[in-house]
Amino acid sequence: MTGPDGLLDESAEDLFESAPCGYLTTALDGTILRVNRTFEELTGHARGDLVGTRRFQDLLTGGGRIYHETHYAPLLRMQGSVRAIAIDLLRADGTRLPALVNAVVRRDADGAPRAIRTTVFDATDRRRYEQELVSARGREQEVALELQRSLLAGTLAEGEAFDLGVAYRPGVKGLEVGGDWYDAFWLEPEERVGVVVGDVVGRGLGAAATMGQLRSAVRALASTGFEPGALLEALSEFSRRYEVGQMATVAYAEVDVRLQTMRYACAGHPPPVVLEADGGASYAWEGRSPPLDAHMHWTDRPEAALQLSPGATLVLYTDGLIERSDRPLRTGLDELLANVDRLREVAPEMLATTLADEVAHPDDVCVLALRLAA
Amino acid sequence: MSAVQRNNVTVHGDAAARPMLFAHGFGCDQAMWRFVWPEFADEYRIVLFDHVGYGGSDASAFDKRKYSTLDGYTQDVLEICGELDLRDVVYVGHSVSAMIGALAATRQPDRFARLVLVGPSPRYLDDDGGYVGGFSREDIDGLLESLESNYLGWSSAMAPVIMGNPDRPELGTELTNSFCRTDPEIAATFARATFLSDNREDLRRVPTPSLVLQCSDDAIAPVAVGEYVHEQLPDSRYVLLDATGHCPNLSAPEATVAAIREFLTG
Numbered sequence: 001m002t003g004p005d006g007l008l009d010e011s012a013e014d015l016f017e018s019a020p021c022g023y024l025t026t027a028l029d030g031t032i033l034r035v036n037r038t039f040e041e042l043t044g045h046a047r048g049d050l051v052g053t054r055r056f057q058d059l060l061t062g063g064g065r066i067y068h069e070t071h072y073a074p075l076l077r078m079q080g081s082v083r084a085i086a087i088d089l090l091r092a093d094g095t096r097l098p099a100l101v102n103a104v105v106r107r108d109a110d111g112a113p114r115a116i117r118t119t120v121f122d123a124t125d126r127r128r129y130e131q132e133l134v135s136a137r138g139r140e141q142e143v144a145l146e147l148q149r150s151l152l153a154g155t156l157a158e159g160e161a162f163d164l165g166v167a168y169r170p171g172v173k174g175l176e177v178g179g180d181w182y183d184a185f186w187l188e189p190e191e192r193v194g195v196v197v198g199d200v201v202g203r204g205l206g207a208a209a210t211m212g213q214l215r216s217a218v219r220a221l222a223s224t225g226f227e228p229g230a231l232l233e234a235l236s237e238f239s240r241r242y243e244v245g246q247m248a249t250v251a252y253a254e255v256d257v258r259l260q261t262m263r264y265a266c267a268g269h270p271p272p273v274v275l276e277a278d279g280g281a282s283y284a285w286e287g288r289s290p291p292l293d294a295h296m297h298w299t300d301r302p303e304a305a306l307q308l309s310p311g312a313t314l315v316l317y318t319d320g321l322i323e324r325s326d327r328p329l330r331t332g333l334d335e336l337l338a339n340v341d342r343l344r345e346v347a348p349e350m351l352a353t354t355l356a357d358e359v360a361h362p363d364d365v366c367v368l369a370l371r372l373a374a
Numbered sequence: 375m376s377a378v379q380r381n382n383v384t385v386h387g388d389a390a391a392r393p394m395l396f397a398h399g400f401g402c403d404q405a406m407w408r409f410v411w412p413e414f415a416d417e418y419r420i421v422l423f424d425h426v427g428y429g430g431s432d433a434s435a436f437d438k439r440k441y442s443t444l445d446g447y448t449q450d451v452l453e454i455c456g457e458l459d460l461r462d463v464v465y466v467g468h469s470v471s472a473m474i475g476a477l478a479a480t481r482q483p484d485r486f487a488r489l490v491l492v493g494p495s496p497r498y499l500d501d502d503g504g505y506v507g508g509f510s511r512e513d514i515d516g517l518l519e520s521l522e523s524n525y526l527g528w529s530s531a532m533a534p535v536i537m538g539n540p541d542r543p544e545l546g547t548e549l550t551n552s553f554c555r556t557d558p559e560i561a562a563t564f565a566r567a568t569f570l571s572d573n574r575e576d577l578r579r580v581p582t583p584s585l586v587l588q589c590s591d592d593a594i595a596p597v598a599v600g601e602y603v604h605e606q607l608p609d610s611r612y613v614l615l616d617a618t619g620h621c622p623n624l625s626a627p628e629a630t631v632a633a634i635r636e637f638l639t640g
Binding site for chain 1: 375379399400401402405406408432434469509510512513514515516517518519520521522523524553554569591592593594618619620621624625
């Protein structure tokens with residue numbers, strides 16, 4: 001058919017041959033029955049070398065062939081079409097053509113599948129850009145992990161009067177690290193030790209950097225004599241003033257290892273677990289206030305005190321240890337108590353590691369366990 | 375979490391009948407068996423499941439260490455059998471799940487009565503000793519690249535919906551390519567566990583009578599590999615199907631069903 005201007009060829013033949021994409025028809029087993037001119041131009045294969053002798057999957061790379069057999073072909077069978085599959089075709093000269101491919105199964109009048117029609121789009125630039133994005137994300141992930149590791153690698157308090165164990169497991173949800181942290185430091189050598197576990201909102205480099213700032217701020221505030229409630233209040237003020245770590249949650253405890261007492265406060269954080277040497281495990285539910293700078297008028301952050309017994313264990317952790325989408329929080333809390341109780345005989349390092357490893361953790365998990373000398 | 379929930383186990387047919395457990399291979403999910411299992415539902419208790427990260431499984435149960443070797447998947451199969459108290463099992467495994475079934479039957483011989491191995495391969499890479507698996511290390515790296523560039527409906531925007539609602543697949547039905555939808559990281563882990571494994575030594579320890587179902591033109595598990603599996607297994611039958619590709623369960627379901635039936639009744 002010729003258009004009104006006498007130039008345009010709109011015949012079905014030309015629509016096929018000069019389509020702005022490679023176009024091919026194959027038998028169900030992939031044998032090529034027909035290709036258009038654009039496909040010849042894109043791939044450098046002449047139709048005479050393809051039709052009746054080569055199959056579509058023969059034009060793929062080794063890895064692409066596996067992908068074809070394990071994903072592409074099953075999808076085509078099951079849903080009758082595939083859309084926007086990224087796959088590399090091998091050109092006649094052996095170079096690769098990164099392509100995006102659509103395909104539909106054509107059926108006869110009785111509904112029986114007869115042939116596959118496939119369109120092929122050159123995706124060279126798009127693929128290059130995607131690869132740049134993927135590797136940039138990979139780099140950021142590495143940097144964030146490295147930053148987080150170096151921030152957590154600092155020396156923790158050690159002493160005769162207690163034994164300490166920590167564990168950190170990055171989550172598998174998404175690809176970026178989270179902002180969980182732990183810390184333990186002497187407030188008064190061989191007398192009082194400060195322990196903290198916190199959780200920053202967000203993931204990635206930003207969360208790791210924020211975590212570093214809050215961790216340092218806690219140490220700084222604690223070293224100037226702030227007690228738990230006041231420390232969290234001051235930390236919240238720091239968060240508000242410098243817009244860092246808003247809505248972060250923190251559990252902070254000051255343990256007197258000689259008198260075997262503790263004072264603690266939690267800003268929006270799950271309650272510490274206390275395991276008595278000769279009793280059960282229980283939650284320390286007092287001293288609670290909202291997360292840091294939670295945009296609420298909250299001037300007084302309460303703290304609470306507990307008398308511990310010799311050999312008692314204090315466990316701080318982040319919510320990744322108890323929260324799961326498929327069950328109520330209560331179940332997670334009960335399970336943690338039972339697990340801590342079950343692990344009462346093992347050393348704190350092993351206790352923290354076991355707790356962290358036993359949960360399936362889509363989210364980051366951070367655990368700190370401190371046991372007083374018996 | 376129970377294995378039944380974790381692996382999205384679905385059960386059909388008479389609970390008192392002999393169990394027939396279907397395991398999908400690397401790539402898609404239990405829908406791979408949709409043309410096969412109904413043919414056995416009158417005689418068997420049909421049990422289907424998804425490997426973790428696939429189909430309606432709970433992707434939050436994914437643990438990179440556990441699933442970086444076939445042992446992790448084998449453990450899941452045995453847990454499913456244990457929870458449902460399956461005995462005298464006819465295990466039907468496609469592709470890598472054929473080997474997973476062979477490993478499971480070696481670990482708990484009493485549980486499995488028969489193995490149907492569809493397109494099995496104990497080793498996908500060629501080696502210097504003359505074994506031809508069909509692939510080079512470079513091919514596997516190419517596959518990992520393909521997985522990375524094919525999110526198949528998986529983006530960070532969709533991930534929470536999919537992962538948070540494993541029991542509500544209708545949320546994902548409008549997504550194209552949904553049968554093979556996986557987190558690319560999970561897919562890459564399963565791909566490495568599959569294509570870099572070497573289970574040739576395990577074959578001769580498989581105590582269960584087995585059927586090797588081989589396609590005549592299979593790019594993933596070539597005929598020579600199917601024959602090798604048949605030779606190494608202590609007690610196996612070999613059937614060559616006239617079918618192209620790696621998925622006779624989809625491309626030639628009638629022949630697949632007939633061969634399995636013949637094996638089970640013959």
